[in-house]
Amino acid sequence: MSAYEVRPVARVESPITDPAAAPKQGFEGGAQAWLAFEPAVLDALDGLAPGDRVMLLTWLDRADRGTLRVHPRDDVRNPQRGVFGTRSADRPNPIGLHEVEILAIDGGRMQVAPLEAVDGTPVLDVKPVL
């Protein structure tokens, strides 16, 4: 099958810089983070406002794309299972999914929380929670 190219629309600016210390999910201790958007996509933000809940899609650029089975939550006491049944970052297409609240918008920057993604993570998309 064909491959497709994704191009980051923003980048995460977060106090979380160590992947090993990052919480596994935003609701497990995610940070307030800023998203710095590419100037070319700013029209796509029009209408979003503080208080809105959105889904962020990120590209987990430190992930191992060859991993198909893991011990859930990196705990070897959990039996291995396929990555499609887990939220492991290691998976064939390492796209992260994060439900966050918009705290502020300042030009091309948006503050969100709670976000577990580490500083520098590329953002692929923003969608409203339905």
Added chain:
Amino acid sequence: MSAYEVRPVARVESPITDPAAAPKQGFEGGAQAWLAFEPAVLDALDGLAPGDRVMLLTWLDRADRGTLRVHPRDDVRNPQRGVFGTRSADRPNPIGLHEVEILAIDGGRMQVAPLEAVDGTPVLDVKPVL
């Protein structure tokens, strides 16, 4: 910023073939569909079972990636807004997000519902609903 390559892990087999006639969301009349997985990723399905609810990430390969503002729900009576505040398929990285239930698994094929994605749509990822 760098670009990244996504590689489909499965393809949708659906009775919905006309994008113009497809429902906008699965809960608005989505179909029962099969996902045909690539043989190389089958280990990643291990542990999933009928009854599980999962998020599918798809690549909306018919989308216009240059669109930044739309009339929500393709209705010109709705004022235009940025695509990041809508579920428009037309967006810089046209990744679809679909919450579905697994109805059956048969080797490398998985039946899910309700899915609004049209026949042939590439699937990028499967994640458990948290």
